[in-house]
Amino acid sequence: MDSIKVFAPGTVANVACGFDVIGLALNAPGDEMILRRSSEPGIRITAIHGADLPLETSRNVAGVAVQALLQKYERPDIGIEIEIFKKIHPGSGIGSSAASSAGAVVGVNHLLGEPFTKKQLVRFAMEGERLACGSAHADNVAPAILGGFTLVRSYRPLDITTLHTPEELWVTVIHPQIEVKTSDAREILKQKILMTDAIRQWGNVGALVAGLYQNDYELIARSLEDVIVEPIRSILIPAFHELKLKCREAGALGGGISGSGPSVFMLSKGEENARKVAATMDSVYAPLGVDYKIYVSQINTEGVKVID
Structure with a gap:
């Protein structure tokens, strides 16, 4: 597989009483992202549509999250190109940075043949959150990746569980x-x-x-x-x-x-x-x-x- 397109959902974090530990995923809004393997080593953000955000890898949450994944994969030389279609406005409170971080690591994981579990991907996406707000919190990226309601029991060590979602x-x-x-x-x-x-x-x-x-x-x-x-x-x-x-x-x-x-x-x-x-x-x-x-x-x- 040389390219993949993903939908990354918006999220609601805190869910009233659950500050920094409970979040849920939305069907809308959400970002779309195209991720491609490249023969040129390194991670490149090729375009961002819908928002004025940095293309520089080290200043973009998607780039930082993928860097964390590739370092753990022990292949930082792999070439990845990322094109982002922002539908979630930055600073909206519905997980704009989390969507980019989560979508990027899930997409790259698919391109690599899924060497990591979804819960492992959460830790990489958290590095994007660290860049965005100075804190590597998981209450947005966890539901974005895992879906439904999620609960962060602990950050040290990271312990995340998916909660039941009532159908109605x-x-x-x-x-x-x-x-x-x-x-x-x-x-x-x-x-x-x-x-x-x-x-x-x-x-x-x-x-x-x-x-x-x-x-x-x-x-x-x-x-x-x-x-x-x-x-x-x-x-x-x-x-x-x-x-x-x-x-x-x-x-x-x-x-x-x-x-x-x-x-x-x-x-x-x-x-x-x-x-x-x-x-x-x-x-x-x-x-x-x-x-x-x-x-x-x-x-x-x-x-x-x-x-x-």
């Missing part, structure tokens, strides 16, 4: 067209938290996982509460509290900030409710004078996939 669970995402850099959003977080808040958050994480496995939508709804990060980051997002309240009134189970924002996600039981939530999001944001995009999607349980 849908997600609605609104992306206000403003940029919130992950590095900036991390800087405003508190470095110390109250024990009472930590206990409440742990309870929500455990209950969310239980709710997913039990297909208990009411338990999922009660668990979608973030008492640590959301109170601080929500000030960066226009009309956040009104949006969240009205989406719940429209039938959403609950939701919160997607990643570091500015996107906001809401989970719903069934497509009909998810589309009602989308209409509500539109009604809240239409008068604000802020451009935005809305996506309605089932949970993507496949992750990065090869396309024609």
Whole structure:
């Protein structure tokens, strides 16, 4: 195989209570990437469509992620060309850098005959995240590669598991067209938290996982509460509290900030409710004078996939 085209999904990280440990994959939006073997040694980003991002390998998340893979493969001399079609806006909070990193390592792994497992690929993709925001976190790249909901039990050592995804669970995402850099959003977080808040958050994480496995939508709804990060980051997002309240009134189970924002996600039981939530999001944001995009999607349980 000399070339391959892949779809790399957008992702929702944190999922309310699961800061840096829980994420989910979307069916839309997502990037597309073409990866080719080359007779010329080295990794080259040949073109990026849809975003103004660096072509230099060492400054591009896809390039850095593939470099990590080839070093582990012990063939850094292999020639790889990468062409990226960005459909996920950088700084959107729905895993733009993760999609590029994940799509690149999955595609190259296919070109090499799949010497690495999907879980091994997560570690390489994390190097792209390190470049993007200074932290090699996995809550975006893990669901992008593995699909569905994922949980990062530990970073040292890296221990990631896939969670059950209820069939009727849908997600609605609104992306206000403003940029919130992950590095900036991390800087405003508190470095110390109250024990009472930590206990409440742990309870929500455990209950969310239980709710997913039990297909208990009411338990999922009660668990979608973030008492640590959301109170601080929500000030960066226009009309956040009104949006969240009205989406719940429209039938959403609950939701919160997607990643570091500015996107906001809401989970719903069934497509009909998810589309009602989308209409509500539109009604809240239409008068604000802020451009935005809305996506309605089932949970993507496949992750990065090869396309024609």
